[in-house]
Amino acid sequence: MSAKVFVITGPSGVGKGTLIKQLLERVPNLALSVSATTRDPRAGEVDGTDYHFLTEERFQERIAAKDFLEFATYSGNHYGTLNSELDRCLESGRSVVLEIEVQGATQVRAARPDSVQIFIAPPDESVLRERLVGRGTDSAEAIDRRLKTAEQELAQQDDFNHRIVNDDLSRAADELESIVREATNS
Numbered sequence: 305m306s307a308k309v310f311v312i313t314g315p316s317g318v319g320k321g322t323l324i325k326q327l328l329e330r331v332p333n334l335a336l337s338v339s340a341t342t343r344d345p346r347a348g349e350v351d352g353t354d355y356h357f358l359t360e361e362r363f364q365e366r367i368a369a370k371d372f373l374e375f376a377t378y379s380g381n382h383y384g385t386l387n388s389e390l391d392r393c394l395e396s397g398r399s400v401v402l403e404i405e406v407q408g409a410t411q412v413r414a415a416r417p418d419s420v421q422i423f424i425a426p427p428d429e430s431v432l433r434e435r436l437v438g439r440g441t442d443s444a445e446a447i448d449r450r451l452k453t454a455e456q457e458l459a460q461q462d463d464f465n466h467r468i469v470n471d472d473l474s475r476a477a478d479e480l481e482s483i484v485r486e487a488t489n490s
């Protein structure tokens with residue numbers, strides 16, 4: 305198996321997290337990169353496991369120190385992938401999965417042209433609102449902001465090597481698994 309960087313993106317509410325969880329259960333030797341963010345932790349989220357939760361000041365310091373492979377502002381908060389996180393995984397011989405939004409994916413494409421870029425698309429846009437409302441983690445205002453961003457993200461889906469429509473979880477998980485296995489010869 306050769307170590308690769310997989311970028312998995314798609315609009316908020318499309319089910320990226322659930323698909324990635326299944327992927328990690330199905331394919332060995334994959335590591336999920338833990339991103340840094342300035343957003344507040346949601347109930348149950350653990351610092352260092354779900355995200356590295358940073359203050360605005362600390363995030364800016366790490367930008368200045370060039371610690372990020374990529375970073376972006378999304379719905380009023382900053383998110384970024386630390387180079388150290390990527391190196392830690394790759395040095396252990398594992399492939400790395402980045403779950404990031406589209407601006408960050410574009411930066412990774414430029415920095416690492418050998419990364420495998422996968423866009424997860426909804427069967428139709430109404431599903432996104434239903435999922436975000438059902439998840440219950442965001443205010444009505446935050447959901448509206450996320451849906452507006454989703455429109456811009458969907459407009460860029462053709463820039464990705466692979467596109468998976470998440471109309472059926474188990475079928476979409478099969479598709480994701482085969483893309484990853486093919487790229488890593490595993």
Ligand code: 5GP
Pocket residue numbers: 314315316339340343374375376378383384385403404405406407408409
């Ligand atoms: P959430 O607030 O729902 O956890 O994440 C919001 C968006 O930020 C999601 O689309 C998620 O994939 C994206 N995101 C999470 N971590 C990163 C990161 O390190 N970089 C970028 N560019 N986006 C990220």
